[in-house]
Amino acid sequence: MGPNPLLEPSGLPFGIPDFSAVAPEHYLEAAKQGAQEHLAELAAIATDPAAPTFANTFEAYERSGQLLRRAAMAFGTVRPAHGTADLLEVDAALQPLLSAHRDAVHLDPALHARLASLDTTGLDAVELDEEQARLAEETLRDFRLAGADLDxxxxxxxxxxxxxxxxxxxxxxxxxxxxMNAAAVHFGHAEELEGLDPAEIASAVEAARTAGHPDGFLLTLVLPTGQPALERLRLAASRRRLFEASLGRGIGGEHGTLGVAAEIAALRAERAGLLGYGSHAELVLERQTAPSLAAVRDRLAELVPPAVANARREAAVLAEAAGHPVEPWDWAYCSAAVRRDRYAVDAAALRPWFELESVLHRGVFAAATALYGITFTERTDLPAYHPDVRAWEVSEEDGSPLGLFLGDFFARPTKAGGAWMNSLRDGASLLRERPVVTNTLNIAHPAGGGPALLGLDEVNTLFHEFGHALHGLFSAARYPSLAGTSVPRDFVEYPSQVNEMWALWPSLAAGYARHHLTGEPLPEDALERIKDAALWGEGFATTEYLAATVLDLAWHSLAPGQAVEDPLGFEDEALRAAGFDPDLVPPRYRTGYFKHIFDSGYAAGYYSYIWSEVLDADTVEWFTEQGGPVRSAGTVFRAELLSRGNTRDPLESYVAFRGREARIEPLLRRRGLAPIETAPTGPAPATPDGPPAP
Structure with a gap:
């Protein structure tokens, strides 16, 4: 093992780590040393003989722990994206270390007393600006919720x-x-994959060889229940094999996750009780924009019945078209057939018009340039943690540097499923940082170096994740803990959801939606037909999402001391009690593969997507009124919302941008739900009892 490059700040552009020199064991070494240094720095703050000031308490606290922060942010980016056996071994040692260190910080009575002393002497008497006051408030709340007041x-x-x-x-x-790797479905004959295009079949051949199969075809799985190929596979038997492999993940065997999930939920409930809360969900809601757990449940109770009713109507249409009741593995295929028949939209046939490079440069980047004036220059000279990772330097309209964007787009066996954004640097002015952000997706790797053709959902995901990237890139915060996407979980999805609106904006689609072989633009009426078809399938999509949300809250509403002996039975009971029929529409994620809530930051927070979508739908109407992707609109949105992070209450930022609180009616129209009697308030109304990456 050579010298550890994480032990010192990187001299590379924007402080990106020198991944070419980072070995797996470097992360653990740097974290151990960083934790020791951080505790020493915090001890100096706690025992400072000088009178407490904002500079020697809260600002000093924000400056501390930079070695640990570098190591943790680098590892947190690489491990889910390229979890080799060596990195997974490091992870098993690193996560307990980080957990113990967080406790050592938040449960230190001297440090807490030092920070709280400034507050108890009256922060109002200290001349703090808005961001400083926000930092003090958020820091002290974090200590309280982490157990600082316990004996x-x-x-x-x-x-x-x-x-x-x-x-x-x-x-x-x-x-x-x-x-997920073990559940990938191996087919022995090409006829079983009828309906997939040649590029997809070639990718399946390559995936089979990579996995060690001497012949045949391998369909790997993505994280949600619904697998992309289900929409196109013509043989019901093939669809069933793929669907059942997806639905059965985690149920048993050496890769079983159900018992682990149940224990996590029970321990979280016990921890919540220790901290004075009735459930983990109640504890989590303390940090969100939603006013209470009851408010979230009330909102879901409003949305579930019309969504399920829509799904049942869709099921009836599918059964009539198919001539028999539709099985869950047939739903996507039959739904696509109805969409073709009713709206002349064939999603599979549209793939040649959505080639990754074109969507990225002429769509995603072009939208950002039109709205915000920023430009992108690819950097091939920077080290990456995997050969697939690419980097772009992002510049302001005047040419000054803004930050660095990394794209890691293709699936591989070492990558977790799904899509997400990470930060390697936060862009906090206190630390003189510029942001370095990543987008990670799971697009099937094209065989033989051919073009990567995207489905409409993948196009949407590309725009969505880049919305997170913009939130990080535009950070104008002073303090790292308030910068970029460091906002409440039920707000963080909002900017990314808004960015989805540009995916099929006519002026942008005309530039990027071109046939990858002929260069011909998407037929003029195709966008209109796609929009006309948008409400078809919303019953299913909304229901499967809401079912996952209810499942999340069920697991995290356990009372302290409550244990679940039968996770599958618990899951089924929770869904049916809420009005769902999981045999008709399974949840988007089941307990066995709900990574968002059992190994991510969405525990008791998966509702965030629908909660944020209230803001999103209202904002889409505003952008449409402004004329679309125009600089004047982008300037306002960036200044009042994207750049602000958590430097003030995010709903205050929303009102500053929109001029009023959000209204729910745009969301109801988008989702095709029946009107709901409600006051014109945002997702976190001022009075009590007034949701997220999918």
Whole structure:
């Protein structure tokens, strides 16, 4: 092992780590040393003989721990994107270390007392600007919710709970990744893949060889229940094999996750009780824009019945068209057939018009340039953690540097399913950083170096994740803990959802939606037909999402001491009690592969997507009124919302941008739901009891 490049700040552009020199063991070494240094820095803050000031307490706290921060952010980016066996071994040691370190920080009575002393002497008497006051408020709340007010025996129990939860979450993720690879479906004959295009079949051949099969075709799985190929596979038997492989992940065997999930949920409930809450969900809602758990449940109770009713109407249409009741594995295929018949939209036939490079440069980047004036220059000189990773330097309209964007687009066995955004640097002015952000997707790797052709959902995902990237790139925060996407979970999806609106905006689509062989533009009426067809399938899509949301809240509404012995039975009961029929529409994620909530930051927060979509739908109407992707609109949205991060209450940022609170009616129209009697308020109304990457 050579010298550890993480031990010192990187001298590369924008401070990007020198991944070419980082070995797996470097992450753990840097984290261990960084934790020790951080505790020493915090001890100096806590014992500073000088009178407490904002500079020597809260600002000093924000400056501390830079080595640990570098190591953790680098590892947190690489591990889910390229989880080799060596990195997974490091992860098993690193997560308990990080958990114990967080406890050492938040449960330090001297440090907490030092920070709180400035507050108790009256922050109003100290001349703080808006961002400084926000930092003090958020920091002290974090300490309180992490257990700073507990007595010593309670703190010791909390440390044990946190350590075990961290261990189990790592185990869940490891099992899930191995289980996804093991559940990939091997087909022996090309006839079984009838309906897939030649590029997809070639990718299946390559995937089979990569996985060690001497012949045949391998369809790998993505994270959600619904697999993209289900829409195009013509043989019902093939669809069934793929669907059942997806639905059965985590149920048993060496890769079983159900028992791990149940233990995580029970321990989270016990921890919530120790902290004075009735459930983990109640604890989580303390940090969100939603006013209460009851408000979230009330909103879901409003949305579930019309969504399920829409899904049942769609099922009836599918049954009539097919001439028999439609099985769950047939739904996507039959739904696509109805879309073709009713709206002349064939999603599979549209793929040649959506080639990755064109969508990225002439669509995603072009929209950002039109709205915000920023430009992109690819950098091939920077080291990456995998050969597929690409980097672009992002510049302001005047040519000054803004940050760095990394794109990691293709699926591989070492990558977790789904799509996400990460930050390697936060763009906090206190630390003189410029942002470095990543987008990670799971597009099937084209065989033989051919073009990567995208489905409409993948196009949408590309725009969605870049919305997160813009949120990080535009950070104008002073303090790293308030910068970029460091906002409440039920707000963070909002900017990314808004960015989806540009995916099929006519002026942008005319530039990027061109046939990858002929260069011909998408037929003029195709966009209109796609929009006309938008409401078809919303019953299914909304229902499968809401079912996953209800499942998340069910697991995280367990009372302290409550345990679940039969996770599948618990899941089924929770869904049916809420009005769902999982035999008709399975949830988007089941307990066995719900990575968002068992090894990510969405525990009791998967509702965030629909909660944020209230803001999103209202904002889409505003952008449409402004004339679309125009600089004047982008300037306002960037200044009042994207750049602000958590430097003020995010709903205050929304009102500053929109001029009023959000209204729910645009969301109801978008989702095709019946009108709901409600006051014209946003997703977090001022009065109590007034949701996220999918």
């Amino acid at each position: 010593d025996p309670e703190k010791e129990r909390l440390r044990g709970l946190n350590a075990r939860i961290a261990e189990l979450s790592t185990d869940y993720s490891r099992r899930l990744l191995a289980g």
